[in-house]
Amino acid sequence: xxxxxxxxxxxxxxxxxxxxxxxxxxxxxxxxxxxxxxxxxxxxxxxxxxxxxxxxxxxxxxxxxxxxxxxxxxxxxxxxxxxxxxxxxxxxxxxxxxxxxxxxxxxxx
Amino acid sequence: xxxxxxxxxxxxxxxxxxxxxxxxxxxxxxxxxxxxxxxxxxxxxxxxxxxxxxxxxxxxxxxxxxxxxxxxxxxxxxxxxxxxxxxxxxxxxxxxxxxxxxxxxxxxx
Numbered sequence: 456x457x458x459x460x461x462x463x464x465x466x467x468x469x470x471x472x473x474x475x476x477x478x479x480x481x482x483x484x485x486x487x488x489x490x491x492x493x494x495x496x497x498x499x500x501x502x503x504x505x506x507x508x509x510x511x512x513x514x515x516x517x518x519x520x521x522x523x524x525x526x527x528x529x530x531x532x533x534x535x536x537x538x539x540x541x542x543x544x545x546x547x548x549x550x551x552x553x554x555x556x557x558x559x560x561x562x563x564x
Numbered sequence: 565x566x567x568x569x570x571x572x573x574x575x576x577x578x579x580x581x582x583x584x585x586x587x588x589x590x591x592x593x594x595x596x597x598x599x600x601x602x603x604x605x606x607x608x609x610x611x612x613x614x615x616x617x618x619x620x621x622x623x624x625x626x627x628x629x630x631x632x633x634x635x636x637x638x639x640x641x642x643x644x645x646x647x648x649x650x651x652x653x654x655x656x657x658x659x660x661x662x663x664x665x666x667x668x669x670x671x672x673x
Contacts, residue, residue: 457580457617457655467659469576469621471566471611502580504613508566512578512619544668546566550576550659559653 458500458514463552465499466515471508472545481541488533495524514552521549567609567623572661574608575624580617581654590650597642604633623661630658 474481492498492513497520503511515521524530537545583590601607601622606629612620624630633639646654 457582457653463657467576467578467657469578469661471621473566502617502619504615504617504619506613506615508611508613510611510613510619510621512580538667538669542667542669544566544666546664546666548572548576548661549663550661552578552657552659554658555655557653557655558647558651560647560651 456502458502458512460499460514460552460555463555465552466518466521467550467552468513468515468521469548469550470511470513470545471548472511473508473543474541475543478541480536484533484536484541488530491527491529492524495527496520497523518549565611567611567621569608569623569661569664572664574661575627575630576659576661577622577624577630578657578659579620579622579654580657581620582617582652583650584652587650589645593642593645593650597639600636600638601633604636605629606632627658 489501489503492501497516499514499516501511501513503509513524515524598610598612601610606625608623608625610620610622612618622633624633
């Protein structure tokens with residue numbers, strides 16, 4: 456789903472990744488981390504898609520919330536496993552959303 | 565591909581979208597716009613993935629480059645067609661990348 460957010464400014468953590476061939480346990484961990492992120496203070500929303508590469512964007516109220524989520528103990532374990540088992544590479548970009556606009560139509564086909 | 569970028573700061577345009585069922589002409593236009601964006605002054609890179617939603621991120625040197633790309637005549641036509649034909653909704657978020665880090669391994673399976 457496209458995430459709905461308060462007015463800017465807020466923060467976006469852009470996580471782009473390439474997976475290794477062996478993805479055992481990855482989907483379960485990704486789902487678990489998405490749920491856990493939602494419980495964090497300052498969490499605003501989440502969007503993800505995967506084709507050749509995966510792109511996951513989590514949205515946060517401020518930099519302190521991002522830092523707290525980075526240091527969450529369950530998340531630290533997931534990050535460790537991610538490096539050891541699942542990711543051949545990833546980029547993380549911390550960005551401040553300055554402007555946002557949207558287009559919606561009720562028509563769906 | 566995961567885009568490789570200069571050191572922050574730079575800008576990311578986060579475009580998340582839901583497509584209508586009728587996608588005639590969409591893939592061709594998306595490919596054309598990706599190629600055209602690459603020729604713009606200030607263009608730094610592009611990443612995209614689509615599952616339930618589509619996420620496309622274009623990276624730019626500064627806000628002026630983003631404005632110029634927004635007003636490019638071929639791109640304006642694509643934006644018009646996008647609203648009329650292809651998108652049931654989209655969000656555009658202009659964000660300033662403040663920090664970036666990456667992980668790479670040579671292991672691919």
